[in-house]
Amino acid sequence: TTPPKVENGSPSEITPDEFEDLSLLSKNDDSTVSITVVGASGDLAKKKIFPALFALYYEDCLPKHFTIFGYARSKMTDSELRNMVSKTLTCRIDKRENCSKKMEEFLKRCFYHSGQYDSEEHFIDLDKKLKQHEGSRVSNRLFYLSIPPNIFLDVVKCASKSASSLNGWTRVIVEKPFGRDSESSAALTRGLKQYLVEDQIFRIDHYLGKELVENLSVLRFSNLVFEPLWSRQYIRNVQLIFSEDFGTEGRGGYFDGYGIIRDIMQNHLLQILALFAMETPISLEAEDIRNEKVKVLRSMKPLQLEDVVIGQYKSHTKGGTTYPGYTDDNTVPKDSVTPTFAAAALFINNARWDGVPFLMKAGKALHTKRAEIRVQFRHVPGNLYKGSFGTDLDRATNELVIRVQPDEAIYLKINNKIPGLGMRLDRSNLNLHYAARYSKEIPDAYERLLLDAIEGERRLFIRSDELDAAWSLFTPLLKELEEKRIAPELYPYGSRGPVGAHYLAAKYNVRWG
Ligand code: NDP
Numbered sequence: 001t002t003p004p005k006v007e008n009g010s011p012s013e014i015t016p017d018e019f020e021d022l023s024l025l026s027k028n029d030d031s032t033v034s035i036t037v038v039g040a041s042g043d044l045a046k047k048k049i050f051p052a053l054f055a056l057y058y059e060d061c062l063p064k065h066f067t068i069f070g071y072a073r074s075k076m077t078d079s080e081l082r083n084m085v086s087k088t089l090t091c092r093i094d095k096r097e098n099c100s101k102k103m104e105e106f107l108k109r110c111f112y113h114s115g116q117y118d119s120e121e122h123f124i125d126l127d128k129k130l131k132q133h134e135g136s137r138v139s140n141r142l143f144y145l146s147i148p149p150n151i152f153l154d155v156v157k158c159a160s161k162s163a164s165s166l167n168g169w170t171r172v173i174v175e176k177p178f179g180r181d182s183e184s185s186a187a188l189t190r191g192l193k194q195y196l197v198e199d200q201i202f203r204i205d206h207y208l209g210k211e212l213v214e215n216l217s218v219l220r221f222s223n224l225v226f227e228p229l230w231s232r233q234y235i236r237n238v239q240l241i242f243s244e245d246f247g248t249e250g251r252g253g254y255f256d257g258y259g260i261i262r263d264i265m266q267n268h269l270l271q272i273l274a275l276f277a278m279e280t281p282i283s284l285e286a287e288d289i290r291n292e293k294v295k296v297l298r299s300m301k302p303l304q305l306e307d308v309v310i311g312q313y314k315s316h317t318k319g320g321t322t323y324p325g326y327t328d329d330n331t332v333p334k335d336s337v338t339p340t341f342a343a344a345a346l347f348i349n350n351a352r353w354d355g356v357p358f359l360m361k362a363g364k365a366l367h368t369k370r371a372e373i374r375v376q377f378r379h380v381p382g383n384l385y386k387g388s389f390g391t392d393l394d395r396a397t398n399e400l401v402i403r404v405q406p407d408e409a410i411y412l413k414i415n416n417k418i419p420g421l422g423m424r425l426d427r428s429n430l431n432l433h434y435a436a437r438y439s440k441e442i443p444d445a446y447e448r449l450l451l452d453a454i455e456g457e458r459r460l461f462i463r464s465d466e467l468d469a470a471w472s473l474f475t476p477l478l479k480e481l482e483e484k485r486i487a488p489e490l491y492p493y494g495s496r497g498p499v500g501a502h503y504l505a506a507k508y509n510v511r512w513g
């Protein structure tokens with residue numbers, strides 16, 4: 001949600017915690033929201049969606065009248081659903097005292113309906129139950145498709161049937177993957193638009209709901225010290241890094257059909273890139289921001305094979321423990337060439353970014369878990385202090401790091417005189433460490449996105465033309481990789497990934513941060 005405008009006085013008169021509290025939803029007594037989690041028996045629903053809904057309830061952000069329905073084929077009673085959901089709910093650390101009472105209240109508003117995904121009849125039964133709860137109020141409905149993509153359209157067809165009989169809105173949150181290339185994505189969009197208009201479709205990319213990704217525009221557009229530097233004139237390269245220290249454990253079946261490029265790069269990292277690189281939008285309105293993002297994506301060159309390195313993790317034994325390789329998973333074919341790691345260099349052909357490499361790196365089963373944006377600045381021209389750093393001249397450039405997770409932080413590496421009588425310099429960090437600066441727990445991305453969908457705020461959701469532009473960049477490369485069955489470079493589980501990634505960076509005079 002957009003923070004309130006500060007009309008008079010300086011922003012320092014409002015504390016960070018107050019900013020949060022001011023943005024609560026206005027409560028409307030005449031309307032109700034029914035939230036149906038389709039695929040409620042699944043992993044994402046349990047892990048993320050129900051906990052996020054509870055967190056919103058806990059923070060008093062849900063409308064006064066709301067009902068939550070789980071829908072899936074599994075047979076479950078309301079109380080079995082509540083029991084399942086209750087195991088994953090947690091409370092904010094700073095407000096624990098009311099926790100169990102709030103959980104009880106929340107669970108009372110959760111119900112379950114079992115049905116097939118392609119049965120209009122079963123959705124009519126669901127509709128009847130929803131109506132009982134909605135009564136005579138304006139009935140707004142949100143469907144969350146937390147199901148495999150091959151059944152999205154069946155559900156949308158059935159769920160949208162009742163929309164015309166309602167006096168409120170109907171919205172559908174669609175989870176990734178949105179197809180696996182330009183053609184299948186366009187087919188999905190066409191399919192969805194048989195039953196819904198674009199404004200009803202909320203394509204989720206949960207990285208857009210992460211606190212530091214949301215903060216990117218604030219950092220850039222509201223601080224005079226950054227925006228003037230945000231171009232090829234001062235920035236040498238930008239790195240977008242995603243790494244996980246675990247493999248595809250349990251999701252190998254899904255993953256093998258997609259691979260890391262589709263799973264992380266084409267969506268999460270590319271969305272961050274678009275936000276990072278876009279021109280100043282006319283306003284903070286959703287369409288203005290999304291227009292700018294599309295422009296950046298359309299200014300980019302489709303990825304070239306020579307600018308990409310792919311890898312796949314192999315088994316590794318460390319300290320007596322053997323970590324399985326990707327193809328050791330029973331749901332993955334033994335001869336799979338699906339990449340679990342990729343590094344790529346992308347370029348934006350516009351006046352601001354001409355020639356600046358945007359390097360992406362994403363991998364599973366690496367040595368660490370992190371998501372970061374690293375901005376490496378150019379050398380200071382005619383640097384007076386050259387030679388005062390010891391041997392490594394590269395150290396003399398500034399670097400801005402936006403650590404999206406874990407342990408959120410924004411820090412700027414600057415050159416600094418080491419205190420003492422001599423003239424020796426080192427690099428130190430100007431550090432905004434979130435845990436030290438803000439006492440409030442950072443909300444999960446799904447909380448922000450669910451709240452936005454309920455409020456009809458589309459800024460953080462992907463518009464269909466953005467999606468088309470994103471797929472156009474990756475589809476030719478993905479086809480080439482698959483047609484030529486290009487073998488990924490193997491890297492040991494828990495390592496830093498294939499060395500090829502370093503050669504790729506070196507080709508553009510870049511060193512990974
Ligand atoms: P699941 O595989 O757990 O599926 C969710 C539910 O869908 C299952 O409980 C099952 O319910 C039903 N289902 C599963 N397979 C089929 C099938 N072949 N045909 C019909 N119904 C089926 O998925 P997740 O919860 O992991 O993910 C849901 C969606 O979110 C997917 O699109 C996924 O790509 C996406 N996603 C998931 C993430 C995660 O961390 N899990 C992260 C990001 C996106 P029942 O049998 O009871 O009907």
Ligand code: BG6
Pocket residue numbers: 206244263371
């Ligand atoms: C999902 C991917 O979109 O994002 C997963 O499908 C990945 O493979 C996950 O693990 C990472 O999300 P987060 O929020 O844990 O960084």
